[in-house]
Amino acid sequence: MNASSFIPPMVRGVSASRLYLPTIKPAPISVFEYLCMQFSHITQQEWQQRFNDAQIYSETGEILTLHSPYIAHTQIFYYRFLEHEPHVPFKHHILFENDDLLVVDKPHFLTMSPTGQYVQETLLVRLKNETGNELLTPIHRLDRETAGVVMFSKQAESRSLYQQLFAERKVQKTYFAIAPFCAELKFPLEMKVRMEKGNPFYTMKIVDGEPNSQTQIELTEHNDAWAIYKLDPHTGKQHQLRLHLSSLGIPIKNDPFYPSLNHKDKDDFSAPLQLLAKHLVFTDPVTKQKMHFSSRHELTL
Known part of the structure; x- marks a missing residue:
């Protein structure tokens, strides 16, 4: 050997x-x-x-x-193992599976892949344990705090075809978020700004320069205090939706990063970020079929 x-x-x-x-x-x-x-x-x-x-x-x-x-x-x-690891008491749900894809509804608070203080309590390792498929690889990612639809590749042969869909922006992603209602803001509106790494390193910030992030934002319903916004990102920058809404003066409810850091205990699951990756639509590059997946989760005022 x-x-x-x-x-x-x-x-x-x-x-x-x-x-x-x-x-x-x-x-x-x-x-x-x-x-x-x-x-x-x-x-x-x-x-x-x-x-x-x-x-x-x-x-x-x-x-x-x-x-x-x-x-x-x-x-x-x-092998990466942790002697002590916080348990995340929320379940994922498999929405769809074929020879190439595994589509999963991710809960809040579950990290995508092993990092820092999480290994077993990550979506990727849970799925590998559940399926026995060591080749599982995320095709795109969601923040730990974000819930919703995420796709995994099941085999190396077709993986690049699906990764290319995201690289070429051929996947329609629809998110919903709960954030403060602001009567002064007029919707729909489009955010186009330049984002770069912030301080601390795991945050992002808006800077002057050529825009590299773009989101279409619509108001869907509201009461006197809060509103539900429909978000259609045309780019996929880290924390893009969270930073875009915060920069408008309407930070997403329970956001621990924007507009200011508010770290919670690792076992505090009391206030999930009100951001949901609700829909994912694309034409499958292997089967040529139109695919449409929706999260079971709902955001309500």
Whole structure:
């Protein structure tokens, strides 16, 4: 077996991560020592357990031990697991499935893919555990705080065809949001602004310059305090809808980022962001059929 042909097995819905071992002086004695140095936020006891559970592989498929030597310019495989992970008490629903696609209704508070403090409690790992399909890959993404329709590719052969749909803006996405009612604003209106990374790094900001984000906004219903807005984004910038509405003076209800940061405890699920990816419409590049998917979730005043 050569290095390029070995693929570690999926474990508890988690695919192995690949790590290149660079030249270091003085060189670590063992792979174990290097991992403890490289990932200081993970305890030595956790790494010891992963080695004891035979979850660290060489690039040729050899199961590494605590004493396996560090060999520069090789690769190893390891798995991302967390000793303590907040449980997200909301369920996803599979809306549609064929040979190429899995379309899912994502709940609020569920992160798309492993990151930070979430691995098992992510939509991708839940789906891999549920389906046994290690090839599942998100074709597009929703924020952790956003609920609604999201698509996954089931196989590598057709994946690029669906990714191209989004790259070429051939997917019609419709969102709904609850935000303050403002009688001074006249709808429908179109937001076209330039967005760049903000501070902190996980936020976005509006800056001067050529617009790179565009959203059509309509008012659908309102009372004296709140309104439901229909949002048709023509671009797909991170936090685009949240920042566009906030910049109009009507930030989405329960938004912890815009217009100002208001971090909540990781196990506080009391006030979901009132943003819903309601509809997804496109022509399937494989079957040539018109596809229309809608979330079961509803936003109500």
